[in-house]
Amino acid sequence: xxxxxxxxxxxxxxxxxxxxxxxxxxxxxxxxxxxxxxxxxxxxxxxxxxxxxxxxxxxxxxxxxxxxxxxxxxxxxxxxxxxxxxxxxxxxxxxxxxxxxxxxxxxxxxxxxx
Amino acid sequence: xxxxxxxxxxxxxxxxxxxxxxxxxxxxxxxxxxxxxxxxxxxxxxxxxxxxxxxxxxxxxxxxxxxxxxxxxxxxxxxxxxxxxxxxxxxxxxxxxxxxxxx
Numbered sequence: 001x002x003x004x005x006x007x008x009x010x011x012x013x014x015x016x017x018x019x020x021x022x023x024x025x026x027x028x029x030x031x032x033x034x035x036x037x038x039x040x041x042x043x044x045x046x047x048x049x050x051x052x053x054x055x056x057x058x059x060x061x062x063x064x065x066x067x068x069x070x071x072x073x074x075x076x077x078x079x080x081x082x083x084x085x086x087x088x089x090x091x092x093x094x095x096x097x098x099x100x101x102x103x104x105x106x107x108x109x110x111x112x113x114x
Numbered sequence: 115x116x117x118x119x120x121x122x123x124x125x126x127x128x129x130x131x132x133x134x135x136x137x138x139x140x141x142x143x144x145x146x147x148x149x150x151x152x153x154x155x156x157x158x159x160x161x162x163x164x165x166x167x168x169x170x171x172x173x174x175x176x177x178x179x180x181x182x183x184x185x186x187x188x189x190x191x192x193x194x195x196x197x198x199x200x201x202x203x204x205x206x207x208x209x210x211x212x213x214x215x216x217x
Contacts, residue, residue: 006174009166013159027210037209045202048123057119057181064174081202087159088203089210092152099148 005064006076010083020090024097027089037089042081049073049081119181124194127201134208141211149207153200160199165189 050072060074068075143149167174170190185193
């Protein structure tokens with residue numbers, strides 16, 4: 001079970017943030033915009049990560065990774081660079097939607113008071 | 115403790131992302147309260163997730179201490195991780211916002 005730790009952690013992140021998609025305009029519902037934001041950044045960070053691994057700046061505990069590898073790194077590490085930005089974007093999506101909703105509510109209340 | 119392998123690139127990444135926004139993209143993201151509120155929430159969850167990844171009792175990611183500042187806070191999280199995480203999430207949000215400006 002231990003070797004699935006990193007993968008389960010990432011899966012948990014995706015699962016917990018998934019309901020945030022149902023607020024506002026969402027991010028998964030805008031797949032082209034999502035990919036255009038994600039791909040360039042993920043590419044740069046994957047290169048950084050690969051260089052750091054080659055230079056032995058950090059490495060992964062074989063005990064807690066699945067053993068499935070992509071070039072230079074465990075599969076989990078590659079997924080990290082997709083999952084974490086998705087969580088950040090979903091957070092931004094829901095905060096933006098909430099502030100918009102709150103602003104409209106306050107506007108309406110102010111107008112009825114006048 | 116040379117800090118070359120992680121500390122320096124982490125600092126450079128933050129500067130690079132700031133330059134990207136202020137000189138190139140100019141999305142106005144840094145002026146939006148929604149961005150800063152989001153980053154506080156992201157930071158809170160980063161401590162949980164990153165804390166689990168880096169805990170010295172059973173680490174998933176192991177750092178060569180030669181390449182870090184050696185400062186780990188909170189728990190066993192190398193402080194460089196916060197710069198790394200900020201750059202990663204902010205860069206993606208900048209490109210996300212840029213497409214709003216365009217449309």
